Amino acid sequence: MPRSTQRDKTVEVNGTAYAWPRRPLAVVCIDGGDPAYLQRYLAEGAIPNIARFMREGFATVADGTVPSFTCPNNMSIITGTPASRHGISGNFYLDVRTGNAVVMTGPELLRGDTILSRFAAAGAKVASITAKDKLRKQLAKGLDVSRGNVSFSSEFAHRATLEENGIENVLDFVGMAQPDMYSMELSLFVLEAGIRLLEGRDRPDLLYLSLTDWVQHKYAPHEPEAKRFYQELDRRFGRLAELGADVALTADHGMNDKSDAQGRPNVIWLQDILDEALGKGETRVICPITDAFVAHHGALGGFVRVWCQGKTTPKQVMKSIYGLPGVEAVLDKQTACRVHDLPEDREADVVVIAAADTCVGASRAAHDLSGLEGHRLRTHGGVSEARVPFILSAPLNDAYRLKAGAATPRSYQIFDFALNGLGES
Numbered sequence: 001m002p003r004s005t006q007r008d009k010t011v012e013v014n015g016t017a018y019a020w021p022r023r024p025l026a027v028v029c030i031d032g033g034d035p036a037y038l039q040r041y042l043a044e045g046a047i048p049n050i051a052r053f054m055r056e057g058f059a060t061v062a063d064g065t066v067p068s069f070t071c072p073n074n075m076s077i078i079t080g081t082p083a084s085r086h087g088i089s090g091n092f093y094l095d096v097r098t099g100n101a102v103v104m105t106g107p108e109l110l111r112g113d114t115i116l117s118r119f120a121a122a123g124a125k126v127a128s129i130t131a132k133d134k135l136r137k138q139l140a141k142g143l144d145v146s147r148g149n150v151s152f153s154s155e156f157a158h159r160a161t162l163e164e165n166g167i168e169n170v171l172d173f174v175g176m177a178q179p180d181m182y183s184m185e186l187s188l189f190v191l192e193a194g195i196r197l198l199e200g201r202d203r204p205d206l207l208y209l210s211l212t213d214w215v216q217h218k219y220a221p222h223e224p225e226a227k228r229f230y231q232e233l234d235r236r237f238g239r240l241a242e243l244g245a246d247v248a249l250t251a252d253h254g255m256n257d258k259s260d261a262q263g264r265p266n267v268i269w270l271q272d273i274l275d276e277a278l279g280k281g282e283t284r285v286i287c288p289i290t291d292a293f294v295a296h297h298g299a300l301g302g303f304v305r306v307w308c309q310g311k312t313t314p315k316q317v318m319k320s321i322y323g324l325p326g327v328e329a330v331l332d333k334q335t336a337c338r339v340h341d342l343p344e345d346r347e348a349d350v351v352v353i354a355a356a357d358t359c360v361g362a363s364r365a366a367h368d369l370s371g372l373e374g375h376r377l378r379t380h381g382g383v384s385e386a387r388v389p390f391i392l393s394a395p396l397n398d399a400y401r402l403k404a405g406a407a408t409p410r411s412y413q414i415f416d417f418a419l420n421g422l423g424e425s
């Protein structure tokens with residue numbers, strides 16, 4: 001079908017109707033893209049394309065999903081739903097039947113459809129590109145890559161096959177070398193790939209480009225490496241727009257410095273505290289930030305889950321935590337699920353959320369902080385890192401201007417705003 005007749009078509013996903021893209025739409029998730037970075041570089045005039053989007057299009061600071069981790073927020077964005085609906089409430093959860101910590105990156109754990117797969121099924125051409133491969137399978141849930149749709153990661157760009165990814169020879173196609181896991185190129189590769197696809201003859205209708213937060217974990221806004229990264233991002237955002245795409249920018253979470261004046265991380269070693277107070281084996285603390293590549297944050301975040309084992313009750317656990325310096329909230333399961341819109345069947349007995357300058361770990365012995373290499377600890381997970389940029393390169397129509405004015409947008413509404421809010425209502 002030619003695009004002009006497609007324009008009247010809507011695609012329903014998880015109860016929301018999405019208009020067909022009026023032109024290619026590139027949604028970018030700037031992993032760890034705390035608003036503080038943009039604020040600083042906007043003031044310095046260092047990111048002219050983002051500045052233009054904000055001036056000519058729409059910009060606000062949106063509420064992301066809590067816990068402010070990568071997997072839950074990426075899944076919220078591509079399903080258009082809160083974690084209570086899509087089920088991915090962390091990077092890890094405890095399977096109480098087996099007692100094992102389960103990584104939550106499997107597509108079978110994701111509930112509902114993705115906007116990407118539903119549009120592809122309706123005949124749109126879709127590209128889903130991520131920096132870290134851990135996200136790729138979930139992002140591609142239900143996406144048929146045999147029909148011109150593509151799904152790959154820059155981490156495994158060198159291994160992409162037509163069968164698995166819908167594209168091969170990615171390094172040649174993008175014109176970049178295989179990027180290192182710990183480099184800003186891992187993210188830039190994602191954007192370059194999107195640009196190549198838009199430069200081609202058979203352009204995608206929808207692109208989801210998900211970056212990685214290595215730079216923001218390592219560098220604060222005032223450090224030159226971070227500024228250079230944002231300038232590189234900005235140039236590529238400008239190129240996406242120049243190629244005729246609507247560009248929508250958001251983030252999965254922000255980032256805060258969690259070290260003291262001497263540069264030592266402010267950590268609450270919660271498992272050690274609970275073992276001391278309630279006895280060893282009575283509780284199990286799970287840090288849902290953990291993934292296989294943790295050198296830059298030592299698996300420390302601002303949100304942890306505590307499961308009761310033995311005879312300890314949630315009340316006793318909560319009593320042992322109340323009043324600890326650096327703790328912002330201690331919630332029982334029901335309250336955590338209600339306040340933060342989380343799925344009860346994957347929630348712990350107790351949720352602990354740290355203040356902006358503090359993080360929570362399990363036991364001191366279980367965390368390897370050697371990867372910080374003298375850097376201050378910067379990480380995320382709490383409510384204080386759940387405020388994220390929400391920027392569209394074109395102005396909102398009247399209906400969506402009203403909607404944005406009536407309530408702070410949620411970052412999982414970015415596809416809604418970008419597909420239904422641009423052009424005529």
Ligand SMILES: [Zn+2]
Pocket residue numbers: 031032069070071213252253
């Ligand atoms: Zn992230």
